[in-house]
Amino acid sequence: MSYVIKPLTESGFTKSSLRKLSFDCGNAADEQELAIYFKRYALTNDQSGCAKTFVAITDDLQVLGYYTLSASLIDLPELFRKEAKLPDYPSPVVLIGKLAVCKSCQGKGIGQALMRDAFLRILETAKNIGVCGIRIDPSNQIKQGYYIQKCGFIPFDETLSVYLPIETVREALR
Numbered sequence: 001m002s003y004v005i006k007p008l009t010e011s012g013f014t015k016s017s018l019r020k021l022s023f024d025c026g027n028a029a030d031e032q033e034l035a036i037y038f039k040r041y042a043l044t045n046d047q048s049g050c051a052k053t054f055v056a057i058t059d060d061l062q063v064l065g066y067y068t069l070s071a072s073l074i075d076l077p078e079l080f081r082k083e084a085k086l087p088d089y090p091s092p093v094v095l096i097g098k099l100a101v102c103k104s105c106q107g108k109g110i111g112q113a114l115m116r117d118a119f120l121r122i123l124e125t126a127k128n129i130g131v132c133g134i135r136i137d138p139s140n141q142i143k144q145g146y147y148i149q150k151c152g153f154i155p156f157d158e159t160l161s162v163y164l165p166i167e168t169v170r171e172a173l174r
């Protein structure tokens, strides 16, 4: 399947065309929320600067998946901070707030391609703004498993949140 990954704002969609779009990433409540977010709120939040959205899209404007990036903070436990030589207060990270692939395209590597695209963009950002890693706040343990097993993220406290140091991101793309 041929597709490109680009900013939502460069995809040609308007708020009204996004609302009419068919995008289904699963039946669970949190999966439905990911589809609703994309169709109703992604463009507004992109324009306001809350979260930038990037889409995997075909030539005929079929959306295969999307992810969002926002600035965030992480309060890592002392052990992690010491290891990464981070100061004794919350550190700047990029939050991958959403990641979803349409149901009919799951399991074909699009999730991994979206993550790689996110890593590249985050590394570019980290050239100009302090970014010590990536944070994701998965909605359940199964989703947390995807980030840990497939993407190398690390759980760092008693929540479901996971973290990837920027140096690991850099190495992953070398």
Ligand SMILES: CC(C)(COP(=O)(O)OP(=O)(O)OC[C@H]1O[C@@H](n2cnc3c(N)ncnc32)[C@H](O)[C@@H]1OP(=O)(O)O)[C@@H](O)C(=O)NCCC(=O)NCCS
Pocket: 025, 026, 031, 034, 098, 099, 100, 101, 102, 105, 106, 107, 108, 109, 110, 111, 112, 113, 138, 139, 142, 143, 144, 145, 146, 147, 149, 150
């Ligand atoms: C999770 C999701 C983004 C993955 O995208 P995808 O395109 O289906 O995944 P890929 O094809 O890139 O990767 C598939 C691989 O991940 C593995 N995988 C998928 N879900 C997994 C999980 N929860 N835990 C561990 N591994 C998982 C598959 O077994 C497969 O492994 P393989 O490459 O060794 O065969 C997608 O399934 C999705 O959108 N799900 C619904 C929404 C969602 O859960 N979003 C995520 C986070 S909140």
